[in-house]
Amino acid sequence: MASSDIRRRTLLTGVGTTVAAAVAGCLGGDPDSESEEDEPVVDEAETTEGNTAPDAWRDVETIRFDGWVGGWVGVEPPAIDRVENPTLVLVPGREYEVIWENMDGIHHNIAFWDADREIVEDYSSPGNEVVGEVESLTLEATADIETYRCEYQPEGQRGDVVILESE
Template identity: 85%
Template sequence: MVSSPTRRRTLLTGVGTTVVAAIAGCLGDDNGSESEADEPVVDEAEMTEGNTDPDAWHDVETIRFDGWVGGWVGVEPSAIDRVENPTLVLVDGREYEVSWKNMDGVHHNIAFWDANREVVADYSSPGNEVVGEVETLTLEATDEMATYRCEYQPEGQRGDVVVLEDR
């Protein structure tokens, strides 16, 4: 019997997908339940949910992260301290200083994207791969902002942005 390249490729694709899903934790554990989706990937993070109460963000002007290949870890304000890929709550028209520190020597940057995955108003830092180096991006919040991401690891290092109207 002659092996079909298409069937072999299909089988290998299926096996590869199963292996990737298992490594990523997408399959259930031995008890048949799903794995914990809310567990941080980065060891330095303590949780995946921060405080999104607008009152907690009222006086925020500075946002700080530690940059890891597995995710952004919040440092400041306290609403995101030790939170992996936290949701940012910004006020439309307000200026913010967003800084991040490279923690692992992998090339990272930070960019603010709209719903179409395009950078909003050139709000993107140049990036660096130097452990301990800090980059700062000054931006004005707009209702176009939907997410912030590392453009080099856009799926692992990403968080949502909620933009509120000024009170």
């Protein structure tokens, strides 16, 4: 009986070690590998890192997204093309047209939030759940804007906003 207990413990220890190693690998346990958070969730996106150099944003007036339940996918300007939830770099006082298209038939809208998770200056689109439907929102960049989000999927569809110090 004692021999049987030892074999069972050895088996369970081996299984436990294998499961722990697999879970660590799934959770990005290897510091030399890219973490799962760095990979896009939406298949149509190619990366999660866009071009945030101020020069890439100086002449931008229009920002376009595709709206997916997993995240916003940048279309325009080129600095965010195929980037999931890209960081937007805006010039204070400049007016921008933000356009997005519903790609999956899930209800989405876009809203610009401050640090307290409050909508800035009513910068929020009405929202829709129709595949192919397009919405637009015009906003003026202010220092209060910190993020943009879908109010229906605020953690999955969210990106940061950087307001430049001056034009």
